[in-house]
Amino acid sequence: MEKKRFFPQGFSFTHKQIAWLCAALLAVSLIPLYGISFFTHPYYDDFGFSILTHAAWRDTGSVGAVIAAAWRNTVGIRQTWQGMYTSSFLCALQPGLFGEGFYWIATFLLLSGLLASTGFFVWQLLRKSLGAGRAATLAAWCCLAFLLVQFAPAPDEAFFWYNGGVTYTLMWCLLLLTSALWLRFHRLDSRAGRGKNAALYLLLLLLLILSGGAGYSLLLFFSACFLLFTGHAFLRKHPKKWAHLFALLLFLGCFAFNMVAPGNAVRAKTLHGGLSAPMAVAQSLYFGFALIGHWFTLPVLALLILLAALLLPALRASPFSFARPGWVTLLCGCLFCIQLTATLFTGNYLGDGRTLNIYYDTYALMMGFLVLYWAGWAQRRGWGGVFRDAGAAVPASPERIKGSVLAIAALLLLWGCLSYQPEGAESYGPQNMTAGSAALSLLRGEAADYDRQIRKRNEALHDPAQPDVALRPATSIPKMFVGDIPLGASQEYVQRLYAEYYGKDTVSVAPAAEAPKE
Numbered sequence: 001m002e003k004k005r006f007f008p009q010g011f012s013f014t015h016k017q018i019a020w021l022c023a024a025l026l027a028v029s030l031i032p033l034y035g036i037s038f039f040t041h042p043y044y045d046d047f048g049f050s051i052l053t054h055a056a057w058r059d060t061g062s063v064g065a066v067i068a069a070a071w072r073n074t075v076g077i078r079q080t081w082q083g084m085y086t087s088s089f090l091c092a093l094q095p096g097l098f099g100e101g102f103y104w105i106a107t108f109l110l111l112s113g114l115l116a117s118t119g120f121f122v123w124q125l126l127r128k129s130l131g132a133g134r135a136a137t138l139a140a141w142c143c144l145a146f147l148l149v150q151f152a153p154a155p156d157e158a159f160f161w162y163n164g165g166v167t168y169t170l171m172w173c174l175l176l177l178t179s180a181l182w183l184r185f186h187r188l189d190s191r192a193g194r195g196k197n198a199a200l201y202l203l204l205l206l207l208l209i210l211s212g213g214a215g216y217s218l219l220l221f222f223s224a225c226f227l228l229f230t231g232h233a234f235l236r237k238h239p240k241k242w243a244h245l246f247a248l249l250l251f252l253g254c255f256a257f258n259m260v261a262p263g264n265a266v267r268a269k270t271l272h273g274g275l276s277a278p279m280a281v282a283q284s285l286y287f288g289f290a291l292i293g294h295w296f297t298l299p300v301l302a303l304l305i306l307l308a309a310l311l312l313p314a315l316r317a318s319p320f321s322f323a324r325p326g327w328v329t330l331l332c333g334c335l336f337c338i339q340l341t342a343t344l345f346t347g348n349y350l351g352d353g354r355t356l357n358i359y360y361d362t363y364a365l366m367m368g369f370l371v372l373y374w375a376g377w378a379q380r381r382g383w384g385g386v387f388r389d390a391g392a393a394v395p396a397s398p399e400r401i402k403g404s405v406l407a408i409a410a411l412l413l414l415w416g417c418l419s420y421q422p423e424g425a426e427s428y429g430p431q432n433m434t435a436g437s438a439a440l441s442l443l444r445g446e447a448a449d450y451d452r453q454i455r456k457r458n459e460a461l462h463d464p465a466q467p468d469v470a471l472r473p474a475t476s477i478p479k480m481f482v483g484d485i486p487l488g489a490s491q492e493y494v495q496r497l498y499a500e501y502y503g504k505d506t507v508s509v510a511p512a513a514e515a516p517k518e
Helices: 015-039 043-049 049-060 063-079 085-090 106-131 135-151 153-161 160-187 195-213 216-235 241-259 262-268 275-295 298-310 314-318 327-336 341-347 355-380 385-390 405-418 433-445 445-460 493-502
Strands: 013-015 401-402 468-471 506-509
Touching: 013 015, 013 405, 013 468, 015 106, 015 135, 015 195, 015 401, 015 445, 043 049, 043 160, 043 275, 049 063, 049 445, 049 493, 063 085, 063 355, 085 327, 106 135, 106 153, 106 160, 106 355, 135 355, 135 433, 153 160, 153 355, 153 433, 160 195, 160 216, 160 241, 160 355, 160 405, 195 241, 195 262, 195 298, 216 241, 216 327, 216 341, 216 355, 275 355, 275 468, 298 355, 298 401, 298 405, 314 355, 355 433, 401 405, 401 506, 433 445, 445 468, 468 493, 493 506
Parallel strands: 468 506
Antiparallel strands: 013 401
16 A cells, blocks of 8 residues: 655755745745834933934034044043944944934844845855855855844844944854955965955955954954964965964954953943853853753754755765764854853853844854754765755756655744743743744834834923923833833933933933823
């Protein structure tokens, strides 16, 4: 008796069909995020970092004056608070300083920057280095981008808060872009011409200088990666090894310039509970490997299965040996843990939501790399029967995937979305995902109501006839937004920021409105 099959024998999908499907899923999931961005407003350190630039724009209306004020602000912050020169400069240029109605640009910059930098890195790694097909590379990028955006630990701080997003998400994007460009320079044949090599190298050096002004969690991780990459170039006697070494030393020099800023000592005095260096390293290993396990969810598993199946043809044809998967896995795990050392050393904690976001971004790319390495190793060892079956090709084309494999990946992804519950959520389901939460806020009118309240409040802040303003906290705040005027320990500090930013004598918090009597 013939066995019944869920899919007809030989039923499969081409890589191009899967790429279009993944692209459509990603595009639909991004619509609510871009849509809700038009209801966002500046918050917290957005004001503190842009007091000088906002005053320059208000008084002169000159972009040049704003840039000059951003430079003065960066120099001042280096002396009084932190050495992260690039992020400090960019934070002074928050779009709301030109008018609160422009703050939506923050989400477009942060979200699009994440998509673009990830896409360029994936293109250089998979298409240019591994030799994967265009469709497979596009599908892989869509899968990774979906994971990065929809399951970010704190999407509010990643995409809807300019100051927090620039300091972490955007700087991670810049470092990822730098890594991809370095890989491009490494691969570029000298026969391409000295001019092209020189131009690419100069651009790489510029990006390394800019990247050196990032946060220390980012710099620790990427310094280790760049050091290993340069060491490998010397080990393999690559013709550009000395260029790599100079680039590495330049980056480390910028890192050192960042660290010796006088403001770092000032900021350190405000932090309590730091660990000794050995204890910080030990705890970074403990919590780092714990996070790796914690974030290994059904959606991650689903998209990793699809990723492996898509790239099997490239893995089979690749000249790489994939000889040491165990050591590579351990090395990747240790590299991931390096990120945690900075916050554990200074404050004995893993970091705020915006810090966890970059940990997660690194985790997703690392897992994608590891699943490909293990799949390549299995192919080389002849133990890849499961992989070969998963990506078995019909004779006409090698770029096909069995329908059963796609169905398994889709089922796991659906199951993972239906059971998704981020930390602090009271329910399970896709409404907790980034797109789901944004869509609900839009459909319920919550985002529009928040926007109306803030706009009405801003009328008083912009009214020169009111030197003293009492702001009523917003009563409707979408989960995708970071919040409103804090009512806790930072309340007095934030009120001073509001007062200085808007040129008021005092800004206070009005008491909550009483409920109307029957």
